[in-house]
Amino acid sequence: MRREPVPLARHLSVYEDRGHTVLELRGEIDIASAARIGPFLDRVTGRPGIRLVVDLRPVEFFDCSGLRLLYRARVRVLERGGQLHLVCTHPLTLRVFRVTGLARLLPPLPSLDEAVARSEAASGSL
Numbered sequence: 001m002r003r004e005p006v007p008l009a010r011h012l013s014v015y016e017d018r019g020h021t022v023l024e025l026r027g028e029i030d031i032a033s034a035a036r037i038g039p040f041l042d043r044v045t046g047r048p049g050i051r052l053v054v055d056l057r058p059v060e061f062f063d064c065s066g067l068r069l070l071y072r073a074r075v076r077v078l079e080r081g082g083q084l085h086l087v088c089t090h091p092l093t094l095r096v097f098r099v100t101g102l103a104r105l106l107p108p109l110p111s112l113d114e115a116v117a118r119s120e121a122a123s124g125s126l
Contacts, residue, residue, distance in 0.1 A: 012037050014044070018116050020051045025066075026058040034065035041069060045076035045084075052077055053115045056088040056108075067102060074106055083122060085115035 011033040013024045021044060025037070044052065054070065056062065070086065077084040088094055088108035097103040109115045 012040065014040075017053075017112065018120075020053050020116055020119060022053045022055055022112065024055040024058060028061040029056075029059055029066035029069070030061065030063050031065045034069050038069060038072075041073055042076070045073045045082075046080070048080045048082070050077060050080065050082040051119050052082060052084045053112060053119070054084065054086050055112060055115075056086065056090065056093060059088075059090060059093060062090070062093045062096060067096070067100060070102065070106060083119050085109060085119055087112055087115050 011025055011027050011029065013026070015022050015024075023041070023044065027033070029037070044050065052073070054073065059066075074084050084106065086106045086108045087110070088097070089110055094103070094108055097106075097108055109118065
């Protein structure tokens with residue numbers, strides 16, 4: 001059952017969807033917003049076995065501070081036996097992921113449904 005996102009900050013909403021924690025980032029993800037998002041992201045990624053989806057579709061601007069957030073989240077989730085999937089459709093953000101190599105480590109998916117399906121397939125839940 002999907003619930004509407006509950007705003008935690010101007011740039012972040014979190015909700016549960018089919019057994020996954022979904023973090024929806026919005027607006028401009030830069031050094032200032034990353035500083036506010038980081039502590040919350042650390043709390044979420046500290047949970048053992050978390051199934052996390054980071055949804056960047058509402059993001060309008062994404063710089064290297066956002067890349068650091070995602071890379072740190074990926075490392076923390078994998079260290080704790082969890083799964084992390086990324087949803088992104090913005091052409092400029094996708095280009096940043098390809099150029100920096102993050103797309104190889106955290107392949108962007110076009111929809112939340114595809115991210116959840118990929119997670120369920122990886123865990124054998126299908």
